[in-house]
Amino acid sequence: MGDELLKVESLRVHYPVRSGFFNHVTDYVHAVDGISFTIQKGQSYGVIGESGSGKSTIGQALVGLVEATSGTITYRGKDVTDKRVRRKLKYNKDVQMIFQDSLSSLNPKKKVIDIIGEPLRNFEKLSRKALKQRVLELLQTVGLDEESLYKYPHQFSGGQRQRIGVARAVATKPKLIIADEPVSALDLSVQAQVLNYMKAIQKKYGVAFLFISHDLGVVYHMCDNLAIMHRGRFVEIGTREDIYQDPLHIYTKRLLAAIPQTDVENRENHRKKRQALEAEYNAQKEDYYDKNGRVYPLEEVTRTHFVALRKE
Numbered sequence: 001m002g003d004e005l006l007k008v009e010s011l012r013v014h015y016p017v018r019s020g021f022f023n024h025v026t027d028y029v030h031a032v033d034g035i036s037f038t039i040q041k042g043q044s045y046g047v048i049g050e051s052g053s054g055k056s057t058i059g060q061a062l063v064g065l066v067e068a069t070s071g072t073i074t075y076r077g078k079d080v081t082d083k084r085v086r087r088k089l090k091y092n093k094d095v096q097m098i099f100q101d102s103l104s105s106l107n108p109k110k111k112v113i114d115i116i117g118e119p120l121r122n123f124e125k126l127s128r129k130a131l132k133q134r135v136l137e138l139l140q141t142v143g144l145d146e147e148s149l150y151k152y153p154h155q156f157s158g159g160q161r162q163r164i165g166v167a168r169a170v171a172t173k174p175k176l177i178i179a180d181e182p183v184s185a186l187d188l189s190v191q192a193q194v195l196n197y198m199k200a201i202q203k204k205y206g207v208a209f210l211f212i213s214h215d216l217g218v219v220y221h222m223c224d225n226l227a228i229m230h231r232g233r234f235v236e237i238g239t240r241e242d243i244y245q246d247p248l249h250i251y252t253k254r255l256l257a258a259i260p261q262t263d264v265e266n267r268e269n270h271r272k273k274r275q276a277l278e279a280e281y282n283a284q285k286e287d288y289y290d291k292n293g294r295v296y297p298l299e300e301v302t303r304t305h306f307v308a309l310r311k312e
């Protein structure tokens with residue numbers, strides 16, 4: 001309890017679907033359909049699943065960009081589903097976001113000093129000189145130099161831009177950074193570099209991360225704990241070892257098999273394993289999902305490892 005930072009309980013976000021001449025609500029998309037997890041102070045938590053599984057909606061609900069249909073979000077012991085409570089707790093300062101597409105999330109008309117300086121200006125009273133000094137320090141922690149201060153986003157490479165996004169997110173010394181597919185738009189060779197800066201920042205500032213990705217390969221070094229998400233629910237949660245060494249849900253196994261193999265000699269083996277998994281998945285789908293195609297409730301396997309399988 002003592003080190004608990006954020007606790008999400010039975011969170012649901014159902015989007016209304018409107019159709020017909022009168023534009024009535026005719027259905028709901030169950031984007032997030034009853035998920036629970038806890039992030040400890042300074043910890044990194046991964047939410048992994050394919051596109052459309054509801055990952056971004058979790059992030060958006062956590063920062064108040066979409067409203068929760070039901071469930072609770074507790075921050076440092078207080079229910080922050082209410083906007084007024086969030087304001088009082090300075091929640092919007094403490095919880096920052098990094099997005100996938102830095103070109104559209106960084107204002108193209110602003111110089112780097114103003115982009116990174118903006119959250120500082122909003123939350124702290126600093127002199128012009130002190131502000132510049134702080135921005136400079138932040139730039140240095142992500143490996144950028146003084147010259148960057150007066151440049152515009154388009155003058156940087158994708159990897160550098162994402163590092164600027166990281167510097168901005170950490171500017172207000174947040175307690176939690178939600179990183180939604182932060183390296184998915186980058187070349188493989190640049191991904192590791194950006195991730196390393198994120199790790200360095202986590203160490204330096206003791207900030208917790210919620211790391212959202214579709215790729216289990218990318219997050220291996222980033223996350224202490226992981227939740228595997230499919231169809232709005234968690235199919236499996238566990239420590240890094242639980243998920244990578246002992247995956248139990250077929251969906252987790254498929255995500256693991258989807259990690260690209262760099263090892264040329266093992267490629268053929270890997271391909272065969274993948275095919276076998278696909279065959280198993282197609283043959284046993286009904287064991288993993290209920291008759292409506294929904295994920296079963298999570299059941300405890302060990303104290304850290306939970307999986308959603310049909311009860312015998």
Ligand SMILES: Nc1ncnc2c1ncn2[C@@H]1O[C@H](COP(=O)(O)OP(=O)(O)O)[C@@H](O)[C@H]1O
Nearest residue numbers: 015029031049050051052053054055056057058
């Ligand atoms: N604003 C919205 N209105 C209606 N449906 C939405 C909205 N945002 C997302 N969805 C739907 O919710 C589901 C989950 O989306 P999302 O959270 O973006 O998934 P992910 O980030 O895992 O790709 C998808 O089916 C998506 O089409």
Ligand SMILES: [Mg+2]
Nearest residue numbers: 052055056057
């Ligand atoms: Mg998304």
